Amino acid sequence: GQNIDQPTEMTATEGAIVQINCTYQTSGFNGLFWYQQHAGEAPTFLSYNVLDGLEEKGRFSSFLSRSKGYSYLLLKELQMKDSASYLCAVRDGDYKLSFGAGTTVTVRA
């Protein structure tokens, strides 16, 4: 099976920066995804990393280190609408996605 760990909860202030870490151990690796999920809604795709390094997309950036089995999602200039769960998911050697339990981010005014 796969082992994907991420913090359960994080709280930050509007306008601040928050970094959500994800560590993983999988049988084979074909990329790492980050999804955002608002309460009661479906997950939506945020970012994808398959090579080491940083991928930037507006206020969101995602980093991957394959040798360390580590990724983070960086959320900058936090807005109230960023309050959500953030899911780290790893695609294994069989192209199946395994998800972490998710990190609930609460943005306070």
Add this chain to the structure above:
Amino acid sequence: IAGITQAPTSQILAAGRRMTLRCTQDMRHNAMYWYRQDLGLGLRLIHYSNTAGTTGKGEVPDGYSVSRANTDDFPLTLASAVPSQTSVYFCASSEGTANEQFFGPGTRLTVL
């Protein structure tokens, strides 16, 4: 453009009953997936289909079956529901197995 639709939105079901959750996508995606989401456990893959006519087992397939008769539809059947199958069920699709997955709105199922 609807994307992925799921039906019903929610359902309360007596234990032992048979139930089919419906999933339809209009993006002509080849791959489709069923997940269940439980508090503290994240999304877990139940069954998947890489292309029409083929299906495979995921992490938690017991008690569930699927079929993929065409590209658009991927129903999930609980032959005899049990309370441990109380969960939120998400259907997803992707253009291919190497692409990002798009999720439907989910079905909240309660088995009593």
